[in-house]
Amino acid sequence: MGSGSEDTGDCVEVKLKRDLGLLEVIMIGLGPTLGSTIFLLVGFGLEIAGPGLVLVLILNFIVIIFTATAYAELSSAFPDTGGGYLWVKEGLPAPFGFLAGWMSWFGHCIVTSFYVIGFGKGILWILEANNQIPEDFNGDLIVKALAVCVCVVFIIINYRGTKETGRSGIIITIILLSIIITFIVAAAVFIAQGSGDGNVGAIISDPMPNGLSSIFVAMGFTFIIYEGFEIISQCGEECKDPLKNVPRATWLCIIISTFIFILVAIVCMGVVDWNTIGVGTDLIRGEDVVAEAAGLALPGGVILIGAGVILGTLAAVNSTLFSSSRVSFAMGRDKTLPKSFGKLHDKRHTPHVAIIVSGVIIITMTLLLPIAEIAASTSIMFLLLFLFVNLSVMTLRYKRPDIKRHYLMPLFPLIPLVGIFSLLILAAALWEEYQVAWFIALLWILIGLITYYFYGGKKTIETIEPEEEPKGIIKTIIEKREEKDYKILVPVAREDQKALVEFAALVARVEDAELQVSTVIELPSTVPLDSLGYRETSPHIKLVEKLKKASNRELVKSDGSVLVSHSASTSILDTVKEEKINLLVLGWKGRTTEGRLFGVTLDKLIQNADCDVVVFKTAGLKKEIKKILVVSTPEWHVTYATGYAVLFAKRDEAGITIFSASTSKEAVAEEEKYAERLAEICRTHDIPHEKKVVQTSSIEQAILDEAEGYDLVVMGASDEWKQKHHAFGHLQDRVARAVKTPILMVRKVRK
Template identity: 40%
Template sequence: MSLTDIIMVGIAGMIGGAIFVLTGPAIGLAGSAVIVAFIINAIITLFTAMGYAELGSAMPEAGGGYLWVREGLPRPNAFISGWMAWFAHTIAGSLYAVGFGSFFAGLLQYTQVINGDPLLGIIPIDKLVAVASVLVFIYINVKGTSETGKTGTIVTIVQLGAVFALIAAGFWTMYNNPNWTANFSDFMPMGVGGIVAAMGLTFIQFEGYEIIVQTGEEVKNPKRNIPRAIFISLAMVVTLYCIVAFVSIGSIFPEGMASWKFIGDNRELGIMKAAEMFLPYGALIVLAGGMVSTLAALNATTFSSARVAFAMGRHYNLPHKLSSIHPRNKTPHVAIVVSGIIMAFIAYTLPLADIAVAAGVIFLLLFTQVNIAVISIRRIYGDKMSYGFKTPLFPAIQITGIFLNIGLALYLLVTQPLSWGITILWILVGFVIYRMYTFKQEIQHYAPIVTSEGDLKRQDYRILIPYTPENPDRLIKYAIRIAKETAGEVNILRVITVPHQTPLSAGVAFADTAKRSFEPLEKMLDSETVPNHYLVRVSHDTTEAILATIEEQKIDLLVTDFETLRHDKKLLTLTTCKVLAIN
């Protein structure tokens, strides 16, 4: 995919059908000051967009925010972020499919092709069209990223054509009506509260960079192109939203009421009703533009939801089959089909109006995690990574982004409490799946236990010591003292590290040798009557094995060497228990 392709993906995801559907209600909330709401939203979202540009250029892999949270935050943040992102992208795709179905059914009724009755008396036409549109884009995405990119580019160009037609007609009308400025005389009729309400309604539309970064493994020169695509698409979309609102308000002169109120009173149909007054076939053009816009967004979200599922499958956070690559098309075909089927099912059966409100909260929580991950990843890897873009004023930008995202999420808690209820329920379901299935699968494939032994009765307070062959008993005396004071147990971990290109099964041959090395320590612990356990893991990464053991064994205290800890920033940053470093 080229720079143009991923810019179009970003524009498609951010415009969707919202530029025609949400702009009307937003004008009703804020009046002409909706333009200010759009600009403030752009400034707020820029803080998070810079984090996405930074990590998207340095770690251009499928998964986006999920991948970075996995690298920068402790378990189970990675699974929860991926679980939330997959849900949000899938719900967004379902919304776009239903939106297209509604636009298409409306067009058929407008042209009197149908009368609006369900097919066979039971199948709603709009739902049938929604499912069919999802199936079409499943096929296009399975065929390959080239077809996906070309289709997305063509559809987005047509979408922009409808927007530019609306803008051109609006400016021409304003040029021929010098008194258009009167429409903006009461610029902020609903006050600051109206601006804030309009921001809450439209903020999530400017978050298309989450879709852009999903192209990381399939875009040319991602280090350079991903940051460019994020900033170019964001600038273009914000400008278009502002201009569409400006010309829609300035180009109409309804009798007996202000133009902004006329648009606001017509809510989702406000822009279409306004277009009828200054653009020949305005309603038809807006209707067609809405159809094409939702198709472009559906293509983008079909792509992005599948990439999240693919990345989670690759890391065993979801069934590994989702990471399968089509032998000829080189696309994650299983993830595309599974995500698409779920999308079609939701579009046809579930009350999307109730579920969709949670997508905004979920994205805000994901963006909060990503901002934290940007700080952690810089701390862990420093200058070891090659960045195409680095956020200035680090970490002030990220901290500001964290507070802004949390603030807007709390605003939605007050204005749309159902959104938080659905979000919390989805996170709880994900956490149960993580504890019962995902964590076990992940550990089994990344740091499996090849042997373990020790006392059957476990103690409440648990201490972990990484085994050091050069001086195995140096740390044990500190652990024994603490275990006696806390009525705890001592766990000793021996990690057999194998090279990344070598399968983990190769390390099993060293299990017996590793087990014998524990015997002197076992005698020491038994003589002190301290309950103990000994574990041997095979892993490509010693730090990952330690972190996995801390969570799996519910460790309270890690006793380790100071110099080792000082040079292992990943362990220092991601550990979830207390640490005692012995110098």
Template identity: 30%
Template sequence: MTRPSLAAQLLRRRTIGMLVAEAGTSSEGPGTLGRHLSMIQLAMISVGATLGTGILALLAEQIPHAGPGIWMSVLLAAIPALLSALSYAEMAGAVPVSGSSYSYAYVTLGEGVAWVVGWCLVLEYGVSVAAVAAGAGQYVDETLAIFDLSLPTAIASDPSAEGGVFNLSAFLLVILAMVLLLRGVREAAWINTVLVLLKIVVLLFFAAVAFTAFRIDHFSGMFDTFFPGVTGAAAVLFFSYIGFDAASTAGEEARNPTRDLPRAILLGMGLVTVIYVVVAVAAIGAREASWFRENGLVTVLAEVTGQPWFGVVFSLGALIAFASIVLTVLYGQTRILLTMSRDGLVPRVLGRISPRTQTPVVGTLIVGIVIAVAAGVVPLGELANATSIGTFAAFTVVNIAVIVLRYRRPELPRTYRVPLFPVIPVLGALTCLALMSQLSASTWIAFACWMVVGAVIYLGYGRRHSRVGALAEAKYRAALVEA
């Protein structure tokens, strides 16, 4: 059989009908994913993948730069994320499969862009899980130190730290998440919901304690450092919102995807934004901005209450936050690869679903073990920073996909429509491109190396095994007409 030219194949699109039919979404049975997730559980996946690392690691660090206007930085950072979230909500309702932005790119812009987005998501999700797990290892060390305990240096950190050999805490956290996902998405979703509720309680507990020391004079002059303080901090804090798209990877496991996915994405974004603003206002109300040059959020609790054990509560809350992020992002990674395997762009074994648990068991095992080992032994360095470019690229494509699909398929049923079309998706795409341009040269180099690897894999495997690439020209044209 003669395949299309490379240029022609890169432009070939999947139709929504193809994706839905191949996913087996019309009915459940052996080899299909089970529809177990409610709207609340979907929203908790978005919140679980988003809420935690940013607010715990970045907020206190940025307060000295933004001053008392840090709460405005949090709101400004939410704007570009919200613009893209609106586009994700429309696409999730219109294309109810597990591929997230990869699938949205495939049905609108073709196989070439879809592969680039899918490869970006492999980087974003995989490295993010490993990096977050490694960060959790640091909180394990800090929590043990409170009780005058510690792990041996050799198993407390990866080889990038002096004396480190293997980050056992990071490894075990990923393995635990993998085991939960292997048991089935229903159990994993309930556990994630509990973890998310616990970390929300911890953050609100911090705010409640901090508000007991609230002083309005700490907010004086909050507009004095708007440029560049507040705006500069907003650019950094944007990364606190990355992860809201995780619910879009659950398109085949939602009970009512076209209705619930848009709601879950927007509810998750709204909840995260409100919590971030409340924590920021509470922090600056309790202590002046300059105080945070040498102190963090945990110290606020200890000083306000005079009780060191409050720091233990906060540290445990941080561990819960990290665990929830690892669980939800690892879930998203396995579902992205499952969808790519169905299209033939990665080995089919990654999409093999167990009839008993209705999960991609082999893919989850492979991905979980690889990421666990990476979290334990690999200093991620610039590759972790390169996930930012991958995230922005995916967001940009989704904003463009909304525009393309609106004009190409105006009659397509949509349970949610982006308001002020096409202004919102255009602004969303431009904002992401502007943020990408601010990243360092070394980050771009690391990302370029990753994309070269992706190009080699596509040319060596994906192009030859692509299902849409295998269609004869006449059959491909007929499929587009039927769609």
């Protein structure tokens, strides 16, 4: 989040809520690597370098360390800027900043083409394994058609703004790891039994059968496996504790990716003779090598790898399409691309123009280029982008010495200089085998330069001062009062929730508590958190300002905030934890969807909030409450609920009825004892009250019948709330959904 702020004069603060933990960020980086890449790229590497592929991967790991240290330093100094584009724009003179964004955009687009082709290959492998494809049928046509179809599906998903949760990404990546490990183990056993056609020993005995140049070509070609940590760098503004987690995720992603690739390369070397890999009637095509090895090593292996590629596409395509549209969206917002790229859809809040144009580029590359040229073009783009980042880490040391760097690379400037030299060698090496890929890269750069010099990007970039923060969300500042021991949070979403804030203010006055009124702007995962301006946040700010005034009835001052997040429930739960909230007051409309207790968001908050929780259904609540029904049982949190009922009664001069119901005579006596305890609370505060203890065949129906004619029903939770299928307890949940009277439910977990 940018450091700038603007005072609107009315105590409402807009906050970006970080959603992603370390594990989610690692999975975002690993998803593309473990998706189509590992299943398709290993074969091409063996075709180019033979048994030297293991050496290639080790050398690539060494080369990427130089760039990774640059990313680690820059992400620790600029955690919210969102990746290489803005670092280069800040660190290098024009037009390098524009070109970095331009190449990053194309790089993410074309790597998405690689992934969707992987989806088509996965389907084709499964169909061929089940003899569903005629021998004379063009398999490449099927692959291209399926690739375009899945690309269109993901474009629609991103356009509509459907969110992919961090948990689903973790699950997909874990399944992918399981498939890869299964293949590695099965192939290793297959080799140990002497069944393989390859020669693992050649990795050591003959590491350069095609000469030294093939090692460099293969290094450049397979560099695509490190594309994932550029995506990680773009997650800084959504990552929790980014100064630590982004560098950690970067290193772990690199180490895990390299280790898994080496293992897959070794077993493929043992199962398949690398001399049989190539283009020809009797040869194995590079993209089919892993599937071929799996088919030999274990029953159903081709289907397993096909499923892995399909699943990997799900993990990879959404991430890379998201990244490509995000870069072009940022450039549109900076006015280095047409302003339409930087606009959000009025209804869906997605960068729809950026998504559609990125999708058109992806589909075009998918249809026009063979898979090897797509992979090579991707590698060239990221090699050049990483080169610019290494240059930027050096220039920013001198241009921005004022910025605190939580991680400083050692041996500066030797490491970035070695990184630049290494990347240049690898990019140049690709010219030997992949001239078409280089022509595509140069053509894209030429189009970019024309756009820069003739569209107006040059003028835009040159008018931005180096010290200027990226334009983003309008924040307002609040006057910090002395922090109090007891804190109350009231999330609001509608103007008709005035009674909710009034109740929270009533508790705040008695507890001498700090009251915070908040609303959440929930954005699709494709939209950066800092993309909103005052026009988008203004209605939410005004909502909070209006509802904050409801606390004036109790002469309580309150803070207001607008939380910008990709998950409403996560942002509220994080606020509860970070602000050490004691009481969370939630509003409920009284309706729910099938299979839910109180609603998707409410269910998550009730079950996971580590504080006291009140759910208040205020529909039909009178301005003055005169008759309050407290539903009593010894096992419920009703003592605390009675305390809240007393607050209402004292404010409005109301009477309280303590009601207990039991299905047996033996329990009635116990109910009467507990009801008397609650009555004592009322007497202590001089509240008019009465007790009703009844025996009935249906406790639920007795409560519903008694509730008629009251202004408010108050209930406490039972210990059943700890079970995930209950919010406050089996009976409480049923009564809450059935009763027509306004109801306040209390769950006590205060430590």
